[in-house]
Amino acid sequence: MNHELPFESYLISVARPIKITAQKEREQIIREQYYNLFKIPSPKVMIDMLTDSGTGAISNEQLAGIIVGDESYAGSVSFEKMKRAINDITGFNFIIPTHQGRGAENVLHSAIVKDGDVVPGNTHFDTTKAHIEFRRATAVDCTIDESKETSNEHPFRGNLDLKKLEAVFLKTPKEKIPFTLITITCNSGGGQPVSLSNILAVKKLCKKYNIRLFFDMARFAENAYFIKTREKEYQSWPILDICREMFKDADGATMSAKKDAIVAMGGFVALKDEELYQKCATYSILFEGYLTYGGMTGGTMEALAIGLYETTDFHYLQSRITQVHKLGRLIKECGIPLIEPVGGHAVYVDAGKMLPHIPHAQYPAQVLAVALYVKGGIRGVEIGTVLADRDPFTHQERFQDHELLRLAVPRRTFTDNHMAYVASVLGEINKEKDKLKGLKIIWEPPILRHFTCRFAEVD
Ligand SMILES: Cc1ncc(COP(=O)(O)O)c(C=O)c1O
Known part of the structure; x- marks a missing residue:
């Protein structure tokens, strides 16, 4: 059975403009916000893939x-x-x-x-x-x-x-x-x-x-x-x-x-x-x-x-899941490792595998998330050691087996062109990935650190 629908199962009748930012501006913003993507004001994000929760387009x-x-x-x-x-x-x-x-x-x-x-x-x-x-x-x-x-x-x-x-x-x-x-x-x-x-x-x-x-x-x-x-x-x-x-x-x-x-x-x-x-x-x-x-x-x-x-309409679901999987396929074609098969609402890039020169202690998925924002104005989220937080008793870092960058796809919000752009920016980053530097945490709260902690680049 061919599961792919050649077009979205809906028309776009209300458009929200994207404010276009330049890489130089984004470099400054991310430095000012200590490399934490939760601190970036949304108008400074061009493609927001932080979550699929509450971010879909209503009909x-x-x-x-x-x-x-x-x-x-x-x-x-x-x-x-x-x-x-x-x-x-x-x-x-x-x-x-x-x-x-x-x-x-x-x-x-x-x-x-x-x-x-x-x-x-x-x-x-x-x-x-x-x-x-x-x-x-x-x-x-x-x-x-x-x-x-x-x-x-x-x-x-x-x-x-x-x-x-x-x-x-x-x-x-x-x-x-x-x-x-x-x-x-x-x-x-x-x-x-x-x-x-x-x-x-x-x-x-x-x-x-x-x-x-x-x-x-x-x-x-x-x-x-x-x-x-x-x-x-x-x-x-x-x-x-x-x-x-x-x-x-x-x-x-x-x-x-x-x-x-x-x-x-x-x-x-x-x-x-x-x-x-x-x-x-x-x-x-x-x-x-x-x-x-x-x-x-x-x-x-x-x-x-x-x-x-x-949401239970077959053709809606077909276009939604097809879009998420298309994004996964395009990223994979750039030679970037991800969780496979791709799930229903997000693509998880295996940043630990993609950036082997960056150790767990320097948060490779956060590094990739920052690079994606700087290069393309795209916001994903780290699902790795930063998110895992410290052990509440020993206060040691809980290093994760997999350092992942999650790119969640909001429902009925992006076109396939947006997704192709995301994959191409990741592809560009992949070509120069050896230049990426690790991050260290310079301030963190006692719990739920990923929302507010501050990072600095490791020399
Ligand atoms: C599977 C699942 N359960 C529960 C929740 C919590 O829902 P909410 O964010 O609306 O509190 C989420 C949110 O991402 C979820 O993905």
Whole structure:
């Protein structure tokens, strides 16, 4: 089957100009901001690939939804519309709106995760892991071993290893496992999908041991697209049916709607069980807002409901994933190593391999991120030793096996020309990569250093 669509499945009706900057100006800016890309004002970035979260382009229908949104504090019609859409796609009846994904995680975890608990899953996203550890519980990574290699053509590198999962079930008292979590797609593993057969097998195992099963469904539609195009049994299934099958019989989900619902802000918890809903509702009112808005405007809830359907349109998904993969292919053609196969929302360049002359202690992926900004005005993000931070007890650096530069692709935002430009700038850098110098950290905060730390060039 030919998966490539020769053009985007939408027209661009509102354009936002890019302010063109010169390399000299960018050299000065990056020096002034101590080589930290989080400090660069957005008008000084030409192609922003820092994240795919909340950065997609809304559609004309979503814009109309924002205008007609019901902003009532209680009983908003827009909440009802959003609830119907979530119920239709996931089958879950009880919906709690939240301001974003981590808000949803906070509500759910406050209700059911306790000190000493264990939450197995495929690689938990940072905020999920933080919410688990904040409650002195442990996130156990049960992803298949193939996910750890940078180049392994396994089509579903986000899959859970059933043996690892069963081992957790066998050695942990049942009451200490509040739930198993499947993150679709697996962001921390590079936006890698989970197959439907793996999801069904995990469901069966959870049922056998009577353990709840939840999804982190931030990129559920992209996951469904990979199932349709890579898993033979589901080739003829509509995307929406695949989604329904993924969620069927599970206990619930959290979602950052900033991804696959294509809204700038928003999220929710979706639950099967009313008793758990009542428990979560208390925390929702405490942290997020009343139960029919939870930190979102009525307009956002309208746009979210519409976005959930737009994102499950096969042709939209085809053009989105095709664009991400095209970027990967163009970068690879320049002889630059990356995580393969490319996932759903981003390309991860293996900066450690690309710049072997720069040791981990001089942050090769940060060096590459800075070079990409200086040469092309493009902003990516370091996923390596800087992000990994220091060990909280020993204060030693946690050197990573892979020093990666993530180039996230916002939804419906860039054309293929933008992507070709990104690849060509990387290609130019690759030709002169031996000239790149390492970086050292000259100031850092006690935690979450990557946002604010200051770097200087190593002589
Ligand atoms: C898989 C996954 N879960 C949860 C979150 C957290 O969502 P938010 O940024 O909306 O709080 C993210 C954000 O990137 C994510 O990718």
